[in-house]
Structure formats: C-alpha cells, structure tokens
Amino acid sequence: MSLLSQRDNGEPMLPTPYRVVARQVETHDSVTLGLAPVAEQLPHFQPGQFTMLYAHGIGEIPVSISGEPSTRDGLLTQTIHAVGAVSRALHDARVGAAVGVRGPFGTSWDLESAEGHDLLIAAGGIGLAPLRPVVLGALAHRQRYGRIMVVAGARGPQEFLFRTELSAWAARDDLNVTLTADQPARGWTGRVGFVTEPLTGLQLDPWRTIAFLCGPEPMMRICANVLLRHGLPPEQIRLSLERNMQCGIGLCGHCQLGPLLICRDGPIVDYATAADLLTVREL
Amino acid sequence: MNTPAAVVIDRPGLDGLIRGLMADGYQVIGPTVRDSAIVLAELDSPDQLPAGWGVDASPGHYRLRPREDGAVFAHSAGPQSWKQFLHPARQRLWSSRPDRTYTAESGDALRYAFIGVRGCDLAAIGILDTVLAGGAHSDSAYARRRRATFVLAVNCTEPGGVCFCASTHTGPAVTAGYDLALTERLDAGEHGFLVEVGTEEGARILAQVPQRRATAGDVEEAQAEVARAAGRMGRQMPEVDLRDLLHQSRESPLWEDVASRCLSCANCTMVCPTCFCTTTEDVTDLTGEHAERWQRWASCFEIDFSYLHGGSVRPSVASRYRQWISHKLSTWHDQFGSSGCVGCGRCIAWCPAGIDITAEVARLAEDAGRGQQDVSAQPAG
C-alpha cells in the first residue's frame, strides 16, 4: 500500500482557468496565443514540454509551448494549428476568451545538457513552435553555446511561423539561419526544397553538435539519417514525437509507441531510443 | 504490527465477517450468481455468495456447474474483475461552472470491502496501484477508492480450465496486499476457513466472529491444498523471457494469423483485470453552458484508439492484437516495471472467438526456435 500512501498530488485531470491575452496570426491556419492565468498559475515549463488546452464544451488537445522559457510571470505562449474541431476553436479564440489548461507535461529538450556544444535546430512546418524556446533559451545565454544553426522548412513562404522573428534571427551574425520552402513561390528568393536538403550541406563537427528535430515523422527520420551520415551519434539527436495524447500523464494508454508512453517518456526522446520504434509498421 | 497466529472460522463465521463489514459501513462487493455466471456485485447478505457453484471454463466458453460441497470460493474468474469498482467503466472527471471554472468530481465516500479476491486478482490490483497511483501523477479517484478498500482475499484451491497464474507467479496463493486471507477447507465434512491476518483493520474485523486458533496441521493442510492447486492449472504461460520474445516477434507472421480469427471486439481488454486504458468524452447540454468531462474504458482494439492526424496509427487488426499482447507481456515492464498479465484466464474464456493468449505465445516461442523445452517445462508454482 506504500504507493497509495503517498500524498495526493492534486487533481491532474482538472483544467486551470486561463484567459487569452494576446493573439498573433502566424499563417492562414495558425496563431500564437498568449494565455494568462485567471487566478492559480501552473508550474513553470521547460522547453519542449506541452500543455493540454481545453476549449469549452469541445474538447482538449496537446499543444507544445512556444514561448520564452525564462518568463516567470505565468504567461503561456502556445502556437495553435487549426486542423480539428478543438484546434479550430482555440485558433478562433479571441482576446478575453476563457480556456482550460493542464500541464506542463512531458520531457524537455534539456537545453542545459547541450551547453558547450554546437546546436542544430531543424524544424518542419508547425514543428518550429516547440523549438522556438530552444532558440530563445540559447540566445538568452549565447556565450554558453558554440555555433547555433537553425534550419526551418515550410510548404510555402507564407507558411513560416514567427516570420518577423525569423528575419531578426537571420540578421544576427551569431546565428546561422536557413529557410527553405517546399514549393517555389512568387517573391521567394530563398531556398526551395525539403528541410532535409540543407542539412546535407552543413559543415558539422559531429562530436560537438546536438541536434533538435521537430516536424512530421518522415521528415525527422530522414533528417536523423542525414545527421547519422554526418557522424552524429544517435544519442546526440533529439526529436519530438507525437502520438494520440489524451490524459498527458501516462494514465490513459493512447500515446504508446512500443515501450514509450509519449506523454510521459516523451515527447522529447533521443534517436537512440526512437530509431528502432519508428521503423516498425503500425507500432 | 505483530502478525497474529492464523485462526479457523466456519461458514457462519464467514457470514459474521461479512455482516461485520456491512455494520462497519463498508459496501460489500463479492461473488454471486447472476445471469449464468458468477459475477461481482454488491452483496446485501452473505446468503448471496455462490455456495455450491463451480465453473467450467475453456476458450470462448463459460458454464456454471453445481457442486455438492457447498464451497463458496471454488470458482475461477468470471466476466468482471475488481477494476469495475476501483477504476469504473465510466465516470465523471469534472464539470464546469458558469464562470468557466472547473469542479473536480468530489468522489463517492464509499468504502468497499472486496470479498474473495484471489491471488491473480490481488496481483492485478497491485499492478493497477502502480499504473494509476504509482507515478508522478496519479488518478486521484482511483487512489481515493483504493485507500478505503478492505480486501478479504482467498488462496485459490480450485483453479479453472483457463487459469495459468502458477506460471505467471501471481497465484494461486495470495502473498501481500490483503487485510484478511482465507483458505477454504472442505475436508471431512467440515466447511471451514483458515484465516490469516494482514492488517490491523483485518484483525479488528476478525475479532468480531467466533474462531479457534489454527493448529500446525490446519496450516500445513491449507498450504498443501494451495500447492496442489498450482499443479492443476488448466493452462500455462510458456516460461520463456516473454519481454524479449514479444520484442523479437514484432514482424512475426503470427499476427496476421491471429487477425483472421480475432473479432477486434475488445472483449479481452474489457475483461482483463489490468487493462486500464480510458478515453474521454466531452459532454455539453443543449444550451452549451454546462460542460462536463467523462472518462470511459477504452481499448487498443478500437481503431480510433491511436488516432493521429486524420487516421489510425494501427489500422490493421494484426497490429492491434500485437499491441495488446506486446504491451501486456513486454512493454509493460518498460513502462511500469512488471508484466501486465496475472494469469487469470479471463481473456481466454470471454473471447467470443476463443483466442488463447498462452497458445499464441507458445506459437511465438516455437517460431523463435527455442520453444520446445520451455513449453514442456513444468510451472514453477
């Protein structure tokens, strides 16, 4: 009965009321919301973690946190891609709207352990959202890291998240930013092609580099293979996995991927753990 | 607490224990005959125990069988398990107030007393404790109910045709986690129960009924009876490294073969005493003002269970059966530090197609080229 005699850790399934205090349109179907606690404030998050966001009467979805990791004011920044009924309702939420929040949950990018290393951040589409706190966290302590390389891809030039910020990053000389659009478009003078392509041409010191990948699973698999060919050990490649997360705390069973409960043992795992799991059909 | 010596009570003594628990405010849940089966239900009286009923079980088949000896606990697992009460099939998690704040379900103040929890099922409750209340975040409703539960366990002396707890090392004896443990004794026309005390609460309840101190002979005979039960299991799980076997069998052709027989009806997961998966329901009234969130049992056999980005991760039945059995026997170790199977045999008896987990594992072991000697090995008891 020792397990049960532990103190109660509250009601992890109960949302905490938050309110939309900022809304920034990112693309035609995604926005970044600023959420502030109505009263009680949730614990501080680590880059890579997610929350469960609840839209009144519609449902709850996992959303990774895309804000500045050093913030301590309780404000949550979350980027929403409207794909289903819940994400559409959150996407459409206006300033002042009430939302319920649980979290933060899951593993982090563990940026601290990458100190003294070069950072390679590769994002596909909405995958840039959970990686933004990595870039912001590293820039906040720029001297602690070696080279920082950001490679971001999107379907088209208008599909990049955080476009103003990306331009500002690209203008810095202590940050190497490569943007690539899947399809050519009028007025786009940047690279055209998948995000995996610029990775091949990068000059990397494989022993000094920690890679952070987030995007569609095939994109991450291909990127990881490119990095393995560069000589990176799989333990130095971190990726953010996605499965059907419902409870966020390892109790509902939906997000299993082999031995992992992605909400609890992920979403961030290293490629040494994930490689084997991502190649089995329908695992 | 010093472990008190074992005692012996008779059938009226057992009835007295149950009445004592009722008088103490416990809601008593125990086995009783209903709808052609021995089910677990709230008992109003000890007379509702299934005295004189046994069970014949085989794959996809379960029949009640009258016994002449009046035994109360001589039946193997029925269609339900204790999770029905500790981790209910459907429960409200919270409801919203008009100001868009949320109220957790306050939880019933019920104190359950479970009567007749066998070794397999006590092990299953222990596994649920780890899964639902042993991690960083716990299911608060489960933990609340569980803490208030009194467990009257029984050492199993009558395994059934689909039982294999001896080979999963979860029975037939109960080892820990009980308030009181009984061994039913039917020899020489005398119907008695050897009682061992696990907790002070157990001792307090036991003190209310007539009893005699057990002799060394009583204890030895009871232990011998349980040991004999270990040798009478209807089935056995191959004693190989299941965790490794399932891991190695991810691409086995067996999955397609099982899929041809599997109904993907989810019965196995629903009757399994450790299958804990749930899904949530968002509910609103027609005005949309009042919202609630409910939780219900889910199953990895449901196509939508793994839904992600417009489709299921596991659309084929083969992959869903592989997920279930691999989780149960292999990845459960990675996630929760033990196997998820306790050898109760429910998934075998209550599968309408009669798919037998022990037989499927034996075939995997055979395919892995190392099954022969292991499959013929005797259970360790």
Next chain:
Amino acid sequence: MPSPPTLAIWKFTSCDGCQLTLLDCEDELLTLAGQVRITHFPEASSEVLPGPYDVSLVKGSITTADEQLRIHHIREQSHVLVAIGACATSGGIQALRNFTDVAQFRALVYASPEYIDTLATSTPIAAHVPVDYELRGCPIDRRQLLEVLSAFLIGRKPDLPDTSVCTECKRRGLTCVMVADGTPCLGPVTHAGCGALCPAYRRGCFGCFGPMTSPNIPALVSQLRACGLNEDAIQRAFRTFNAAAPAFIEEVQYRRTQCR
C-alpha cells in the same frame, strides 16, 4: 442577437420510428426549441420553411426516382447533413428487395401494381450525396441523437464510437450471452451505440446498428455455427435491418460461394 441555427427533419422511405425518437426526447425538446429554429418536422408540424438549413436530419432510404432528386436538393440546402437510422444508413429492411425481383413483390402485394412507382433497390443516403454523420440503429438511440445535436450547437465533433457492441456490453458489466449461454449474438461485429440493449435482457444482439468498422464476420460465423445456427439461420441473421450494408452482403455472398 444572431438568429438561432435552423434544423430540418426529412423523411424518405421508412417508418416513423426514428422521428419518434426525437419526440421521445421530452425533457430536452423544449430546450432544443429554444436553441434551434425547427424549420421542417413532419411528425410535429406541417410547416415547411425555405432553406438553407444549418442541420438536416435525414431518415429513410432512397427507393423512388423522386427521392433520388429530392435528396440532392436537400444536400444543397444543408450545411450539415446527418443520416439517421438503418434505412438512411444502409437501406433498411426494405433493402431485402435488392436481393430479388421487386416486380414480383409488387405484383404479390398490391392489387394494382401499375400504380406503384419504385426503384429496383433501396439505397442509403450516402450512396447519393455526401453525408456528414450517420446515426445507426433501428430505431436510432436517443442519447446519440442528443449528442449529435448538442455537439453541433457548440461546434464539437460528436462522440459516435464505431467500435463493437461488446465494448458497451462489458462497460455495463453484463455477462456475455454467447460465452455463458451459447446464445448467438451479432454484438462482436455490430456498431456500438445502443448501449447493449438486447444483451441487457439476455438476448443476442440482432445487429440493428449495422456492421462496425472493419468487422471480422467470418470469425463470428464460426462461432454462430458453434452456437447451433445452420447456414440458413446465419444468412437470416445478417439479412435484417441492415441487409444491404456492404459488410453483411459480402459475408452472405462469400458463404454462398463457399457452400457451392
């Protein structure tokens, strides 16, 4: 204040059981009337208001040339179209005609068959126009109807599990009638939604909610035989309310070729 969403109920070839399910929502009907403007509900009122309609509930199957045209018009006028009941979702009991010559039936049943204008088949709504949601059952389940309506009103995807009836049976704590009594039951291949109504009365499931997603009917047929059903009885079991559901048709045809 924005005008409330409009709700219309349309009848094709069917009985009125499903529509009565809506009338049976006595406690909720007044609330519903406050949330939507009911623009067409033949069982409750003869008034028909012009479209477009935010939600159309369509019951019945398509069995006449006129119905074939009318369903397209309704689809064009409807933002969300929900097919309700076995007739609308699989063709209903009247789809038994699909397996034989409807002219024979017509001649047998009607004194003046020349007045009867009918198609050779009874087909579900989805065979003619895109359908947003389907409520299965003969008749539909009242709770599922309220779920579709309350989900629509707030913008939620309705919770309509496509799993087996067994999941509901086990959640209710019922004892399996097939395993414990040897009673033939279509539950393991039948779409959930009724709440395991028949097994709760110790009857086997009749399959009135039609096939679940990807049913394994051959695996169930072996068990039905073990329960003592012969080939004719098995065919009859699948030839009821959802006889023309593709999964059920395929099964009967498959077994017929096996028997030859």
